[in-house]
Amino acid sequence: MPAVMAYDAGMSSSDTPPNRAAGRKSISVSLRPRALMTPPPRLAGAWAARVITLLPEAFPGILGHSLTGRALKDGLWTLETTDLRKYGEGRHRNVDDTPAGGGAGMVLRPDVMGRAIDDAMAGTPPDWPLLYLSPRGAPFSQAMAQDLAARPGVTMICGRFEGLDQRVIDHYRIQEVSLGDFVLTGGEIAAQAMIDAIVRLRPGVLGNAASTEEESFSEGLLEHPQYTRPAEWRGLTIPDVLTSGDHGRVAQWRREMAEQITRDRRPDLWETFEKRKTSQKRDRS
Ligand code: SAH
Secondary structure, eight states: OOSEEEOSOOBSOSSSOOOTTTTOSOBOOOOSOEEOSSOOOOOTTOEEEEEEESOGGGOSGGGGSHHHHHHHHTTSEEEEEEEGGGGOBTTTTBOEEOOTTOOSSOEEOHHHHHHHHHHHTTTOOTTOOEEEEEEEEEEOOHHHHHHHHTSSEEEEEEOBTTOBOHHHHHHTTOEEEESSSSOOSBSHHHHHHHHHHHHTTSTTTSSOTTHHHHSTTTTSSOOOOOOOSOSEETTEEOOGGGGSOOHHHHHHHHHHHHHHHHHHHOHHHHHHHHHHHHHHHHHHO
16 A cells, blocks of 8 residues: 555445536546545545555545545545555564653654655645644634635654654644544544534535524524424423524524523633623623
């Protein structure tokens, strides 16, 4: 297996009809990894995820399914993995060594990681983000997902063992981003979670674009409760207002519920929301 693999649809294949909706000609729809001699073709308008990992076989993983999987097949976004092992030292392709100063575990070598980063950043514009998934990082958020979705793509480094040599983080000015206050065995799950959150914000990925506008966090509030058929289940009914057909009342009810849930469950979000509301009022007057 070569060092860099792409999981996006290959260009100029004849086995599937052209994807007219996406405005591209001849895109095959295989999600099998494609070996790369040269960097993969950059699809115009496609958001690109590049992931450095010791476990390239873990990709696309969950991202190859459902809406993100369809969008990957359709060329709305692309995925490349850079196999860190291929950059390892010696016959055994060693990527790690014992921590300076002693202690448990192993640390990923800066020379090995540096070579992988140079390849995974090749050809990217100067403001292309380079992130390291790390429990020490800034907590990932919807705002970060929105920012990253507005860029052409991102390179993510998945750590393993005790993580990266600090010099590599300093040298490349890598931004550390955390999935939450817990410790995983590796960055791959965090990378997939973040890529999912980003890709679903890209145009055309969710069928109904409005659905990203009303959901949790987009306005700083958690989402209102949702209901669907049957109208009665185990003696429980749907709130009358939702079946009233009165769109104004429905919107007002949803708003009130969203505010109540946010106030009860997440006082931190509620405080930020209230502050923003106050400053908006002040700006208007
Ligand atoms: N010794 C490190 C943890 C290493 S865990 C520390 O205490 O900070 C191994 C790898 O898993 C990390 O290098 C990182 O890439 C990934 N990882 C673990 N927890 C994570 C989290 N909450 N968010 C993002 N990545 C995480």
